[in-house]
Amino acid sequence: MTDTNIDFSEAAAPLVEKLLAPALEIIARYPAGRERSALLPLLHLVQTQEGHVSPSGVAFCADVLGINKAQVGAVATFYTMYKRRPTGDYLVSVCTNTLCNMMGGQRVYDELSEHLGVGHDETTADGKITFEHAECLAACDYAPVVTVNYDFAIDEATPESAIALVEKLRNGERPAPSRGARLGSLKEMQHQLAGFSDERDGALADGPAGTPTLRGVTLAQQHGVAVANFNPDTPIAKTKPAREGGNTGNEVKK
Ligand code: FES
Structure with a gap:
């Protein structure tokens, strides 16, 4: 299923040249037989080109995964991060x-x-x-x-x-x-959401938690409430690159 002998429909054709290689890379992250699990990052991938999930994008995802367009559409219309109309920068x-x-x-x-x-x-x-x-x-x-x-x-x-x-x-x-x-840009961000690394300077450079984040702890300490295992100088959890082989977990249900 992940070979390049995929019979793409005419609707998907405009995206094949640019997106087939990264799409196959995404699909290869999933176990054999579960390729359709790649649909979420693939929908972000088509948005790197068009800024939204167009009919061509739906057809491309369906063809490359071997599922039908109704199945793709059902997912694309469920999450707010998949745009169905052209978007701005x-x-x-x-x-x-x-x-x-x-x-x-x-x-x-x-x-x-x-x-x-x-x-x-x-x-x-x-x-x-x-x-x-x-x-x-x-x-x-x-x-x-x-x-x-x-x-x-x-x-x-x-x-x-x-x-x-x-x-x-x-x-x-x-x-x-x-x-x-x-x-x-929004298209650049879609590349990251598709599961590719974020190359921007500072993308992973989280520092210590800020004052607003610590306000509850500060108040607790001021009122003599013990805060177990708390060190204000410990950097907050770093923003991880999108998980290999999957969506980012940030998709928001409509
Ligand atoms: S960020 Fe939580 S309510 Fe706005």
Whole structure:
């Protein structure tokens, strides 16, 4: 099944030349007979070319895995990280979940939406920004949080800081994020999500936990509550490269 004698359909043809080799590399990470488990990273792989999962992308995944397009479509429509329409260079996500909402996330979302002139899951006319509200981005300690292409771009965001960020992106700048590596394009990020290593400087350079993260521990200590095995100088868990042979675990259910 992983040889190159795959009978690709006409719909898949535009992607075969560029994606067949990396697709076979991804599929080879899975045990024989379980190749279809590669579907999640393969959907990210097709997004490296098109920015979304197009009919060609669906056909390519189906053909290379030997499954049908309905099976691919069922998965691609289940997770928010697989886009069904063309996207901009930057996916700007504003968390409006419980804690971020309490800390002003909805106001950030509303004012940024008005500034950009687009709503949830829409792309600006210049093709630069796709905008969305997001469920919890797992950084509640820094609420409200804005990510760009799934990287934390602004901690403790305000409408003003969010608008300043998108304007820099639209002007071709790559502003330094609050944490982590330099921001990449959405297509570049899809390459990482497909399970290939992140080559950006600083991609794995997490330092000690920040003050907001430690606030609970600090309060506990101030109130004389013992915190077992806690060392504030221990770096927080490093962001691992995507697991070999699989999706990143970051896929979010719709
Ligand atoms: S509620 Fe926004 S990051 Fe958790």
